[in-house]
Amino acid sequence: xxxxxxxxxxxxxxxxxxxxxxxxxxxxxxxxxxxxxxxxxxxxxxxxxxxxxxxxxxxxxxxxxxxxxxxxxxxxxxxxxxxxxxxxxxxxxxxxxxxxxxxxxxxxxxxxxxxxxxxxxxxxxxxxxxxxxxxxxxxxxxxxxxxxxxxxxxxxxxxxxxxxxxxxxxxxxxxxxxxxxxxxxxxxxxxxxxxxxxxxxxxxxxxxxxxxxxxxxxxxxxxxxxxxxxxxxxxxxxxxxxxxxxxxxxxxxxxxxxxxxxxxxxxxxxxxxxxxxxxxxxxxxxxxxxxxxxxxxxxxxxxxxxxxxxxxxxxxxxxxxxxxxxxxxxxxxxxxxxxxxxxxxxxxxxx
Numbered sequence: 001x002x003x004x005x006x007x008x009x010x011x012x013x014x015x016x017x018x019x020x021x022x023x024x025x026x027x028x029x030x031x032x033x034x035x036x037x038x039x040x041x042x043x044x045x046x047x048x049x050x051x052x053x054x055x056x057x058x059x060x061x062x063x064x065x066x067x068x069x070x071x072x073x074x075x076x077x078x079x080x081x082x083x084x085x086x087x088x089x090x091x092x093x094x095x096x097x098x099x100x101x102x103x104x105x106x107x108x109x110x111x112x113x114x115x116x117x118x119x120x121x122x123x124x125x126x127x128x129x130x131x132x133x134x135x136x137x138x139x140x141x142x143x144x145x146x147x148x149x150x151x152x153x154x155x156x157x158x159x160x161x162x163x164x165x166x167x168x169x170x171x172x173x174x175x176x177x178x179x180x181x182x183x184x185x186x187x188x189x190x191x192x193x194x195x196x197x198x199x200x201x202x203x204x205x206x207x208x209x210x211x212x213x214x215x216x217x218x219x220x221x222x223x224x225x226x227x228x229x230x231x232x233x234x235x236x237x238x239x240x241x242x243x244x245x246x247x248x249x250x251x252x253x254x255x256x257x258x259x260x261x262x263x264x265x266x267x268x269x270x271x272x273x274x275x276x277x278x279x280x281x282x283x284x285x286x287x288x289x290x291x292x293x294x295x296x297x298x299x300x301x302x303x304x305x306x307x308x309x310x311x312x313x314x315x316x317x318x319x320x321x322x323x324x325x326x327x328x329x330x331x332x333x334x335x336x337x338x339x340x341x342x343x344x345x346x347x348x349x350x351x
Contacts, residue, residue, distance in 0.1 A: 028237025028283070029342025033246075051172070052250070054095040054233065057165065064165035066101035068092055071158045075349040077124070080194045081210030084157055085124035086131035087285060087351065090214045091236070092159040093135045097216040098232040098288065100171040100223075101163030103135060108142035108159055113152035124155065135214035137161070168227050173250035173291075175230035180319040181297035182255065183290040185218065185304060186211070186312035187263040188240055192282035192347050193271045200275065204267045213286030218309045225303045228293035235289055236351060238342040241280040243289055244327045245341040255327045257317035257339070281342045283350045291319060 024031045041049065048056040055068030070091050077084040089106065096103040108128070112121065132139055190211035197208045215234065222229060231251075235243035240262075248255045264279050272279050286309060292300055297315055304310030322328075327339040 066099035089131035100169035189279035189282035211286035226296035231291035254323035
């Protein structure tokens with residue numbers, strides 16, 4: 001077939017605001033959303049993909065299965081509190097957990113740049129094993145590729161995972177209703193600022209450490225006291241602001257949060273002020289947002305606080321009928337402001 005015929009059969013690029021892909025297209029904010037919805041979703045849409053969940057929820061012979069995939073390109077590959085290996089395991093475990101699934105099996109794909117030190121690769125492999133053991137998942141298949149020096153950045157990792165969803169769990173923003181409470185499992189912006197502190201050479205009295213952690217055990221603890229958990233999300237790229245905006249838009253309801261209830265450490269707050277970043281937009285790798293029935297919210301919080309991954313859990317707001325599709329924050333001054341989705345890229349290559 002000639003190039004002329006192929007050109008006539010091809011559809012035009014679905015949006016042309018940008019001639020080239022930018023780093024911001026991978027930032028988890030507005031540009032990411034547009035890239036996914038207009039470039040990918042238009043071509044691949046189906047009932048599973050259209051839900052735009054952290055993973056696909058599939059059904060087979062009456063059994064519900066969650067399937068998720070993610071790629072990790074973080075720079076630096078070693079950072080305070082972790083490295084690219086355990087981050088990859090925890091990230092996919094958490095994506096499955098946010099579907100209400102019990103993660104079971106993972107795959108690993110390595111793209112390794114020529115010249116990576118064997119000692120560094122071994123440290124990454126050992127951290128992967130340790131993270132998988134803690135989460136209780138098995139690595140059951142994988143792939144390894146090596147690219148020429150200069151064609152990669154030390155190492156990239158892809159993980160895919162499968163988990164089974166117990167009966168009675170139906171995690172979707174469509175289940176939200178006005179009055180539901182919004183729970184945040186702990187202090188925000190730890191991961192993004194740990195990466196940024198290393199890059200900028202910032203020194204504090206105590207080191208900022210990534211919060212990377214598996215959340216599947218915490219999620220099971222939450223379900224042990226209530227099945228009225230409507231939404232689970234891990235606010236990674238784009239932070240809690242982008243995650244809450246996605247939920248509000250999907251549910252076509254408003255979200256009201258209170259600034260003075262959002263937990264943040266003094267070191268992270270200081271680092272954000274120094275660099276000029278808003279912690280609401282900074283990535284987390286070991287935190288979750290849950291939207292739950294108001295009747296069960298306190299019981300869920302009490303249970304979460306018995307886990308080291310939920311010890312700082314707190315209710316930060318609620319779902320409302322007002323301002324549908326938007327997130328509004330009551331500030332410490334008593335005023336209200338719209339919290340928009342991240343429009344650019346605050347911190348590139350943080351996961």
